[in-house]
Amino acid sequence: MRAVIFGASGLLGRSVMRAFNDMTVTGTGFSRTAPGLARADATSADDIDRLLGRAQPDVVVNCVGERRPQRWAATPDQARDKNVDAARLLAQSTRQCGARLLHISTDYVFDGKAAPYRPDSPPNPLNAYGRWKLLAEHAVRAACPDAAILRLPVLYGPAQFAAETNLTELARQVGARAPVELDDVCVRYPTHTDEAAEVCRWLAGALVRGQRLGAVAHWSAEQGFTKYQMAVLIADRFGLPAGHIRPGEADAVSGDRPIDCRLDCRDLPEALGTVRRHFTTEFPPVVEPWLLPAEPISTLRKDFHAPCV
DSSP states (O other), rough: OOEEEEETTTTHHHHHHTTTTTTTEEEEEESSSOTTEEEETTTTHHHHHHHHHHHHEEEEEEOOOOHHHHHHHHOHHHHHHHIIIIIHHHHHHHHHOOOEEEEEEEGGGSSSOOOOOOSSSOOOOOSSSHHHHHHHHHHHHHOOOOOOEEEEEEEEEOOGGGGSSHHHHHHHHHHHHHOEEEEESSOOEEEEEHHHHHHHHHHHHHHHTOOOOEEEEEOOOOOBBBBHHHHHHHHHHHTOOOOTTEEEEOOOOOOOOEBBBOOOEEEEETHHHHHOOEEEEHHHEEEGGSSSTTSGGGGGGGOOOOOOO
């Protein structure tokens, strides 16, 4: 099977590349490049057409998107391009080249007032990111009707910079030991990128085999935490003080963050088997490098390790 992964330099894309490593796979990057990746602008129809023409893929996975609030608030036009226009162009080109498409979306298309959400639950996004991702879903469906859309919650995994994931940013705040107030109302379901990548692999294979899939699929970890709860969990796990961390309501009060967007994933687990990873055992190696923010990762003490579970 030949696959093209757009956004392969990003958090999820890196894991998807590893999950697809026994296939003929081409990964792309643009704002962030890495050895072995093809440079392609997912907002350029010419770039997409040229790459797909060369790769002749059986399946395309779209991991392109800008989910970080500080980025899409500061440059909304660019964020919209990455989240909506890129989705439309990729869907159009994928259909034209005869490949199947797996498009990644988000639980933020829901308002968080009626969890758990089924794939056919009515969406009602509260913020710009959720609205863009919903528009992207509509654009994908219009351009490529047989595409599969996978909605995922907040992801965590090996990060290249602290702000790349909510979890590693929380670890930085725990390690800094400066007073900080963290939301203790909105519940998140942090899901490991390797787990999400295995789901992508299964869905991509099912698409290529011609297996009938629903238009939208959901996948999520089962454990839910607020930001405050995750920070305290990090501090407890590494024996660090947590007195500087205070519970608050900032995200909930803002009105643009869903309280609870838990996804109903019952349609997939039976087929996927045992791909689930448990947050409480998986997060320590992810956050460990970011607990000493004043030091580069390469200079962290070699004897600084998480206690054994």
